[in-house]
């Protein structure tokens with residue numbers, strides 16, 4: 001429907017512009033033609049009147065009595081344009097040619113250049129009056145030219161334009177419609193192809209016409225939009241699948257434990273043991289669900305941070321208190337280098353605490369007993385840099401680019417053994433970025449890792 005209306009709109013605008021141009025051209029050509037003709041007629045008349053004035057000047061000097069005859073002789077040489085009359089200042093005729101008498105052109109009252117038009121007995125005449133003085137007398141010389149032929153030609157031109165214009169308009173609108181149809185045909189194609197793409201065929205792409213025009217750009221833009229949609233759609237699908245998978249394992253475990261305990265447990269301590277196992281799984285599951293919800297809210301853009309000026313050192317010390325306890329349980333040495341001057345960032349202290357704890361937790365989890373962890377805080381001009389250094393198992397170069405992906409674990413079996421699901425670093429990165437900061441990692445397998453969080457300082 002819409003394309004038809006675009007086509008019609010294009011054609012209508014085209015026809016309207018053409019109509020205006022044709023009208024303008026017709027009027028301008030008509031006016032220019034008339035002015036041109038009248039100008040050249042006027043020049044001609046001026047020449048004639050000049051000739052007559054010259055004859056009169058000469059005759060009035062030599063023998064004034066022959067004025068009438070001389071004028072007639074002069075005029076007889078001009079067979080066709082026998083339009084001349086001369087009168088004196090009192091309106092008395094000195095000479096009147098045959099045609100002037102025939103068409104009864106009124107006597108001239110004053111000189112006039114350019115000439116003027118009159119209608120005399122159905123004959124359009126262009127009349128020019130010139131004054132001359134000789135021997136104390138003023139004479140008015142009046143010459144004229146019949147304009148019927150010129151006006152007939154102009155009439156013919158007018159009718160030609162009037163009759164041809166509708167024909168040109170009809171042809172042009174047909175052509176315009178055809179052209180716009182051709183130009184918009186690829187849009188039809190794009191529309192049809194786009195209609196066929198749905199959530200099951202997001203991998204499909206539109207054909208890109210190599211025309212180098214707007215339509216190529218449109219197809220390319222739609223294709224890149226499809227690529228973005230496909231990748232976020234796949235991410236969401238993957239996320240949902242991974243999440244369900246991670247939830248299924250502890251649920252199955254709890255169910256089996258409960259069933260077995262119901263069937264076989266005999267003593268209170270047997271039941272207690274089973275319940276403790278279930279509780280342990282429940283805690284893990286709640287923590288997983290809580291992480292999932294946080295990421296889902298972050299994706300939806302509804303997880304809002306309470307932003308206040310936060311002293312990074314205070315927040316880090318708090319996290320290190322928990323870290324210390326974790327490290328002790330694994331016989332790790334835990335050292336804090338938080339001596340830098342006050343570094344304030346604008347952020348959410350709970351989120352930052354969580355970010356620091358995720359990194360300490362990883363350092364503890366992935367460092368074997370006897371190793372050491374060092375947490376440091378330094379400041380640069382515009383950012384606070386928090387560093388988490390461990391002497392743990394390290395991360396291989398293959399895993400390094402992926403560890404911030406959701407559910408990614410370098411060594412699945414080992415990580416799960418530590419209770420990890422692979423969401424910690426995704427959350428850490430989200431928190432860092434929500435504070436306009438960044439997080440980076442360096443690691444040597446077998447030697448240890450360093451995670452560095454950079455947070456821009458509060459410029460208040």
Ligand SMILES: Nc1ncnc2c1ncn2[C@@H]1O[C@H](COP(=O)(O)OP(=O)(O)OP(=O)(O)O)[C@@H](O)[C@H]1O
Nearest residue numbers: 362363366394403409410415420421422423424425
């Ligand atoms: N300090 C570290 N040393 C060695 N490997 C690490 C370290 N920190 C992270 N990793 C690797 O990166 C993976 C992803 O870490 P992440 O914190 O996202 O998940 P997790 O610790 O397995 O689970 P979660 O934190 O969600 O409980 C880990 O599984 C681990 O393989």
Ligand SMILES: [Mg+2]
Nearest residue numbers: 362420424425
């Ligand atoms: Mg972790």
